[in-house]
Amino acid sequence: MTKTNETIEIDPHGEHHGKAHIGFLQPEGMMTLLTWISFFLIFSVLYKFAWKPILAALANREDYIKKSLDDADKIKEEMESLQEKTQKMLEQAQAESKEIVDKARKAAVQAASVINAKARDDAQILVDNARREIQTEVEKAQSNLREESAQIAVELAGKILEENLDPEKNRKLINHYIKEL
Amino acid sequence: MSQEFDFPTYLMHHVSNSQEWKLPFLPAIHLPEPLSLHGVMLFICCGILFLVFCVLYKKDDRVPSGLTNFLEMIVLFVRDNVAIPNLGKEDGLKFTPFLCTLFFFILTLNLMGLIPLFSTATSNFSVTAALALVTFSFMVFGAIKKNGLKGFCKGLAPSGVPGFVLPLIVIIEILGLFIKPFALTVRLFANLLAGHIAIIAILGIITMFGAAAMPLLSVVLFIYGLEIMVAFIQSYIFTLLSAIFIGQMYHPEH
Numbered sequence: 001m002t003k004t005n006e007t008i009e010i011d012p013h014g015e016h017h018g019k020a021h022i023g024f025l026q027p028e029g030m031m032t033l034l035t036w037i038s039f040f041l042i043f044s045v046l047y048k049f050a051w052k053p054i055l056a057a058l059a060n061r062e063d064y065i066k067k068s069l070d071d072a073d074k075i076k077e078e079m080e081s082l083q084e085k086t087q088k089m090l091e092q093a094q095a096e097s098k099e100i101v102d103k104a105r106k107a108a109v110q111a112a113s114v115i116n117a118k119a120r121d122d123a124q125i126l127v128d129n130a131r132r133e134i135q136t137e138v139e140k141a142q143s144n145l146r147e148e149s150a151q152i153a154v155e156l157a158g159k160i161l162e163e164n165l166d167p168e169k170n171r172k173l174i175n176h177y178i179k180e181l
Numbered sequence: 182m183s184q185e186f187d188f189p190t191y192l193m194h195h196v197s198n199s200q201e202w203k204l205p206f207l208p209a210i211h212l213p214e215p216l217s218l219h220g221v222m223l224f225i226c227c228g229i230l231f232l233v234f235c236v237l238y239k240k241d242d243r244v245p246s247g248l249t250n251f252l253e254m255i256v257l258f259v260r261d262n263v264a265i266p267n268l269g270k271e272d273g274l275k276f277t278p279f280l281c282t283l284f285f286f287i288l289t290l291n292l293m294g295l296i297p298l299f300s301t302a303t304s305n306f307s308v309t310a311a312l313a314l315v316t317f318s319f320m321v322f323g324a325i326k327k328n329g330l331k332g333f334c335k336g337l338a339p340s341g342v343p344g345f346v347l348p349l350i351v352i353i354e355i356l357g358l359f360i361k362p363f364a365l366t367v368r369l370f371a372n373l374l375a376g377h378i379a380i381i382a383i384l385g386i387i388t389m390f391g392a393a394a395m396p397l398l399s400v401v402l403f404i405y406g407l408e409i410m411v412a413f414i415q416s417y418i419f420t421l422l423s424a425i426f427i428g429q430m431y432h433p434e435h
Contacts, residue, residue, distance in 0.1 A: 028307040035311035038223035043282045050234035051278035
């Protein structure tokens with residue numbers, strides 16, 4: 001075993017092999033070379049089979065997410081404008097329907113008043129006609145009555161004349177006929 | 182082994198690189214010359230990363246879940262919180278694969294060190310130096326390629342500085358250019374090494390003093406938990422600082 005105060009050198013197996021003294025701060029050319037070889041080996045392999053596809057996939061996914069979010073925003077905006085449009089259309093339709101209803105109501109009221117007036121006129125005519133008819137009927141009845149009463153009076157007078165009786169008898173007779181009447 | 186148990190030697194051996202991979206109940210595997218224990222760890226780490234990202238990671242999922250979700254979160258974090266803020270949108274996206282690899286490579290090596298049988302390659306000075314040198318090469322050659330040699334030199338001599346301070350600033354900037362990757366190297370390697378030394382040292386106390394020292398096991402578990410945190414934090418810091426240093430050289434005006 002060799003050991004100095006300055007550096008720690010190890011010779012664990014004594015004379016087994018020539019390059020046994022390894023101070024661990026001592027550069028080893030072979031190790032450096034091996035490191036480079038292994039590093040660039042794995043770098044080139046990973047670059048081709050891992051980093052390139054992985055980074056491309058990551059970038060693609062980022063783009064996809066960004067695009068999706070943008071699309072979502074756009075759709076949201078469209079939805080909002082659409083909603084606004086429908087709201088406006090709804091309001092317009094409401095106003096229109098209100099107008100139509102108002103117009104119809106006004107027309108109906110007008111029509112009703114016209115019909116009313118016409119009905120009143122018709123009724124008036126009917127009433128007038130009826131009144132006139134009644135008048136004529138009454139007049140006719142009156143004239144009939146007058147004629148008939150005259151007739152009766154004539155007949156009664158004839159009968160009285162035929163009997164030619166005393167006043168007592170006359171009275172009796174008249175009463176009798178009146179009762180008969 | 183000698184008669185007396187030389188614990189410091191054993192400890193240093195435990196955290197150092199070696200040619201042998203010791204397995205329990207089995208003869209140690211002797212690794213052939215270009216490889217070493219930490220070298221094997223590097224390649225196992227590559228295998229794990231390949232398995233995780235090319236086999237287990239479900240790339241076709243529209244809505245990821247489980248492991249895929251967790252990994253994706255980290256990749257997104259590296260892209261949006263490490264790469265883009267420090268390097269700008271364009272360069273940030275270009276550097277994301279590199280920074281992701283750096284992060285997961287270091288993280289896997291760190292976490293492997295916490296699994297028994299494996300060893301911590303990131304507690305090896307040469308490994309962290311090699312990784313820092315990759316960052317350094319981007320800081321220098323990447324910046325020269327992007328801004329031109331003139332722009333690179335201009336970045337070292339910021340405008341609006343009075344003439345007599347300029348040489349000093351240039352010297353400091355050039356020194357800084359080398360100190361930054363060196364700091365990266367030492368930070369990662371020292372943090373990982375220190376944690377492991379702490380754990381093995383306390384375990385050493387237990388082996389030396391026997392059952393009386395058993396309560397120290399709770400301290401070991403605590404440090405182990407801390408080590409898991411350090412594994413994540415150090416890989417994050419290495420990645421973040423790499424991004425910041427490269428960003429500083431790419432956009433010297435900031």
